[in-house]
Amino acid sequence: MNISAAAAASGLSSKTIRYYEDIELIPPASRADNGYRYYDVSAVEQLRFVHQARLVGFSVAECRQLLELQSNSQRHSAHVKSLVLEKCDQLEQRIEELLQMQSMLRDLASRCSGNEGPDCAILDELGRGSAHE
């Protein structure tokens, strides 16, 4: 399997796969006679693993940890689970932040008449820097 097929199968881009190899997130791919990277089923599975982990919000560093756990038969599943729950909490926090920002924006928007004139409560408010603190 060439890199672009592996990309299609894993959901990553070829570029990203090379990049992950570069930063040693994943081991160097084996090579065909012509020097092309070659991926077997288990290599693709690893790519998919990383892709999924990234999708649910793990950083590359955290993916490294997860891959280590995956290859460590001495692992405790409790450890893995705690990483997942921790990430969950982080997402929760981030969501709260975004909701905060959104409510500030909605508040700003509600104060602005939104017409052809230049008077704008949004610009005024931003300059005042209150932001309800």
Next chain:
Amino acid sequence: MNISAAAAASGLSSKTIRYYEDIELIPPASRADNGYRYYDVSAVEQLRFVHQARLVGFSVAECRQLLELQSNSQRHSAHVKSLVLEKCDQLEQRIEELLQMQSMLRDLASRCSGNEGPDCAILDELGRGSAHE
């Protein structure tokens, strides 16, 4: 007002203020005789403006737009308002994404026994790359 006082008054760091000047987001600060940057009330207000805009989710490029609008007496407040509402929508989208990620994580966590053993549904699932698609 020195840069650190301006920083304290605006909520930005000195570093960030210099950076914003560097990328020409804000005009070059005036200088005292000793070469130190000097900020008056209106300069500080501009800094605060940018800080607030960043806080509610505007990118630096968008801040540039907002500053232009602020200094443009021909502006229509409707234009400003639409930028704010658009940003609101973007936040909404991002929040949805994070919620999605969170629900995938919760689902993964629920499948994992979380004990001393190595068997872990999370690692299995990530490798399978299903992610409920």
Next chain:
DNA sequence: TGTAAACCTTACAGCTGCTGGAAGGTCAAG
């Protein structure tokens, strides 16, 4: 057989939005 498109390779630059550090000048307190 030729050639053009579609792959593959490496290497390096750039993106966003800062932050840290080095090397040096200035200023206020004791």
Next chain:
DNA sequence: CTTGACCTTCCAGCAGCTGTAAGGTTTACA
């Protein structure tokens, strides 16, 4: 007169890729 806290510039680095250049290979088709 020294010490510490400012200030200055400039350059490097963080995450996590993505784009581009310059070249080699393979495949399809005329």
